[in-house]
Amino acid sequence: MKLKRWPLRLAALALGGLALTSTPARAEQVFFGVSDRWQDLVTDASQWTYVQKHADGFYINFLMLNRAIHNQHGVSLQTLAQTCALFATHTAYIESDMRAGEASTEREQQYIQVLHQAGCKVAYSSLNYGWSPDRAQNLSTFELNSSESQRLNFVQVAPWLINGDISGPSMASRPGYNEKVRGYILAADGFSTDGPLGYFATDFSHFRAGEISLVRFAHANGKKAVIMISPYGAKVRADAYDPTRDLLATGQALVRMHETEHAIPDIWAILQYATDIVTTPEQIGGKPANTVTGLAYWLIQHVHDPGRVAKLELAAPAGGATSANVALRNESTWLDLAPVLHLTLHNAGGSYAATLRYDGRDITEQAASAGGVALIGPAELQPGARHQLTLTLARNGPAVSVSSILRDGNDSPSTGPFAELTLAPNPNASAEIHQTLIVRPANS
Numbered sequence: 427m428k429l430k431r432w433p434l435r436l437a438a439l440a441l442g443g444l445a446l447t448s449t450p451a452r453a454e455q456v457f458f459g460v461s462d463r464w465q466d467l468v469t470d471a472s473q474w475t476y477v478q479k480h481a482d483g484f485y486i487n488f489l490m491l492n493r494a495i496h497n498q499h500g501v502s503l504q505t506l507a508q509t510c511a512l513f514a515t516h517t518a519y520i521e522s523d524m525r526a527g528e529a530s531t532e533r534e535q536q537y538i539q540v541l542h543q544a545g546c547k548v549a550y551s552s553l554n555y556g557w558s559p560d561r562a563q564n565l566s567t568f569e570l571n572s573s574e575s576q577r578l579n580f581v582q583v584a585p586w587l588i589n590g591d592i593s594g595p596s597m598a599s600r601p602g603y604n605e606k607v608r609g610y611i612l613a614a615d616g617f618s619t620d621g622p623l624g625y626f627a628t629d630f631s632h633f634r635a636g637e638i639s640l641v642r643f644a645h646a647n648g649k650k651a652v653i654m655i656s657p658y659g660a661k662v663r664a665d666a667y668d669p670t671r672d673l674l675a676t677g678q679a680l681v682r683m684h685e686t687e688h689a690i691p692d693i694w695a696i697l698q699y700a701t702d703i704v705t706t707p708e709q710i711g712g713k714p715a716n717t718v719t720g721l722a723y724w725l726i727q728h729v730h731d732p733g734r735v736a737k738l739e740l741a742a743p744a745g746g747a748t749s750a751n752v753a754l755r756n757e758s759t760w761l762d763l764a765p766v767l768h769l770t771l772h773n774a775g776g777s778y779a780a781t782l783r784y785d786g787r788d789i790t791e792q793a794a795s796a797g798g799v800a801l802i803g804p805a806e807l808q809p810g811a812r813h814q815l816t817l818t819l820a821r822n823g824p825a826v827s828v829s830s831i832l833r834d835g836n837d838s839p840s841t842g843p844f845a846e847l848t849l850a851p852n853p854n855a856s857a858e859i860h861q862t863l864i865v866r867p868a869n870s
Contacts (some may be wrong), residue, residue, distance in 0.1 A: 440859035450805040459485030466705035473706035474719035499775040510546035518546040524556035552618040554582040554648035557610040578615040590632030624659035627770030641689035651691040657701045674716045727760040752815035756807035764802040769793035770846040
């Protein structure tokens with residue numbers, strides 16, 4: 427898409443407004459499942475209709491399938507059929523297990539059969555606690571219809587067991603482990619994670635760096651990345667993470683960490699297990715609830731941008747001052763915005779100086795550099811966020827009057843020196859965060 431860049435030109439700082447609109451939605455998929463309170467999805471079906479319609483499918487693990495097959499823990503094959511019917515895509519992701527007694531080739535064939543009988547096709551699978559090419563091949567091809575592409579299979583990895591970097595040395599307590607896992611990822615179609623939010627919240631055993639390194643390693647080698655978000659606290663301190671209090675905010679923080687680090691997975695998987703937490707409702711008054719379905723409700727809209735548009739306004743009141751506070755506000759409901767801000771001082775003879783502050787922090791040097799300053803990480807514009815730019819023009823000598831200019835970027839200034847602020851796409855992350863932006867006058 428060709429971008430039209432409308433800069434904001436300031437001299438005496440009588441400003442108009444600019445608006446930015448975002449481009450198409452991101453490509454990640456979102457799968458969703460509930461293990462311990464699976465029956466809630468059926469009995470409370472009216473409380474999570476958005477997720478049913480817009481999730482990419484049902485995440486189901488071997489424990490859930492074993493229970494359904496053997497009528498245990500209040501679920502059955504009827505529960506499976508009812509759940510498959512609720513998801514608009516009628517698609518499932520199977521998580522299986524390499525440990526003896528938990529799953530096997532024969533059981534995995536049964537998993538695929540009962541899912542097919544329940545009305546769900548199988549798109550992906552993963553193997554936990556190791557990996558086997560024979561088991562992967564079975565999961566990828568068993569009862570595969572001629573119209574279906576071969577299912578992708580991933581090795582499931584615990585990010586806290588790789589010493590903070592899958593590409594680096596193994597933990598002393600696990601010699602050779604990282605090398606083995608790298609081999610699995612390269613032999614499989616990629617990796618998936620186990621993702622207890624308690625470990626993320628406390629950064630247990632370098633959980634965060636480990637997870638980022640896995641995504642980067644997979645993508646560098648042409649493999650897929652699957653990141654799980656689970657409410658499970660993993661027995662961390664309640665003051666550090668309590669899912670009944672912190673689930674939504676902590677899940678959002680994990681997603682934004684991946685965005686800030688440019689390590690976006692191909693698939694997000696939300697799975698409740700080993701945690702007694704409310705399943706529904708997904709939203710209260712249009713805002714995501716602090717529930718398992720609420721986290722999915724937020725994530726789907728955050729990733730896929732249902733309105734396909736976000737508005738970012740840059741405006742300041744009219745006036746003749748040589749300094750102005752410029753309001754920068756993200757008016758989107760769901761989208762995080764992270765454009766690049768450029769400052770250019772058109773200053774023949776060097777008679778003027780400009781100072782630019784962002785929430786009180788001097789960013790003049792970075793904004794005036796060739797690359798500009800990227801508003802990402804702590805400076806990122808999250809939905810509803812309001813930040814303040816303070817731009818000051820000062821004459822190196824006796825003060826003189828200058829005129830205000832707000833023009834199309836193709837126009838030339840009609841009067842004297844001026845400062846030019848431009849919000850532009852972030853070229854390093856345009857596919858990851860909604861920042862391939864079109865800049866246009868707010869009143870156009």
